[in-house]
Amino acid sequence: MPELPEVEVVRAGLVRYAVGRTIERADVLHPRAVRRHVAGPDDFAARLTGRQFTAARRRGKYLWLPVGGDAADALLAHLGMSGQLVIGDPGCPLSGHVRARFTFADFGPDLRFVDQRTFGHLCVVPMGAEVPEPIAHIAPDPLETSFDPAAFAAALRRRHTGIKRALLDQSLVSGIGNIYADEALWRARLHWARPTETLRRSEVERLLIAARGVLAEALVAGGTSFDAMYVNVNGESGYFGRSLAVYGRTALPCPRCGERVRRDAFMNRSAYSCPHCQPRPRHARW
DNA sequence: CGACTCTCCTGGGTGC
DNA sequence: TGCACCCAGGAGAGTC
Numbered sequence: 001m002p003e004l005p006e007v008e009v010v011r012a013g014l015v016r017y018a019v020g021r022t023i024e025r026a027d028v029l030h031p032r033a034v035r036r037h038v039a040g041p042d043d044f045a046a047r048l049t050g051r052q053f054t055a056a057r058r059r060g061k062y063l064w065l066p067v068g069g070d071a072a073d074a075l076l077a078h079l080g081m082s083g084q085l086v087i088g089d090p091g092c093p094l095s096g097h098v099r100a101r102f103t104f105a106d107f108g109p110d111l112r113f114v115d116q117r118t119f120g121h122l123c124v125v126p127m128g129a130e131v132p133e134p135i136a137h138i139a140p141d142p143l144e145t146s147f148d149p150a151a152f153a154a155a156l157r158r159r160h161t162g163i164k165r166a167l168l169d170q171s172l173v174s175g176i177g178n179i180y181a182d183e184a185l186w187r188a189r190l191h192w193a194r195p196t197e198t199l200r201r202s203e204v205e206r207l208l209i210a211a212r213g214v215l216a217e218a219l220v221a222g223g224t225s226f227d228a229m230y231v232n233v234n235g236e237s238g239y240f241g242r243s244l245a246v247y248g249r250t251a252l253p254c255p256r257c258g259e260r261v262r263r264d265a266f267m268n269r270s271a272y273s274c275p276h277c278q279p280r281p282r283h284a285r286w
Numbered sequence: 287c288g289a290c291t292c293t294c295c296t297g298g299g300t301g302c
Numbered sequence: 303t304g305c306a307c308c309c310a311g312g313a314g315a316g317t318c
Contacts (some may be wrong), residue, residue, distance in 0.1 A: 081311050145301050
């Protein structure tokens, strides 16, 4: 699933393969892909046709590509669970899950938005501020220079919820999803249901170091892939999956102590942790 | 406003 | 073999 490292790998690929190119045609192949573009698929395509991608930016799991021209607009994208932005040969037939395609005036490789589970989306938004208005509520991510660790620690301890739920809240800290939340908590030796208001400063500090570490290492590895669900713009998979300590490793040994990894039901999904390194707190909250 | 649940979607896996 | 189910999960809408 694309989280911060995977989205950043895609962003870097877009800088290389899309920025500087002029869109000749935008085709929406599945209306759901542009459901957040309220004016509809035709308007979406019209707003991009003939315009040039001038940059590729990211905040958390959101990507946007400003387009040059009369209006200051940007193509905003979220990959959801299974979304990919990949380059392709315009002469080759499109696979079944291509939801949108952009062809370029230079007749070079096209850009395809592929999304099997259709949780991802694209829209064209006005670029007024530093960050597009629809994602103004998304907090900086832990690798951004504008990320304020002290403000994060204070906000975290004002919350009354479980630490994992807080890590997944993109308005508190962005870029972290189910995989890296579990991995960061394991590194920091914190249980996922630990109440945020009981966290000590030193524990928040440990958690931030853990989160930054796991995100940075995954980024270097090109992201996490379990299958072809996540790929870079060239269709290649990352290899961080082999470095995961607990995520998806039910009953396998904890790399630190050897205890068997447990899987708990959490918010209609899963939380993976080590029963020894991450003991359940007295007053669990989730 | 904060905390929390529900909903959207597809295809691979599983149990009967 | 077929079919009903379950599961993966990001984030916004909705509820209390």
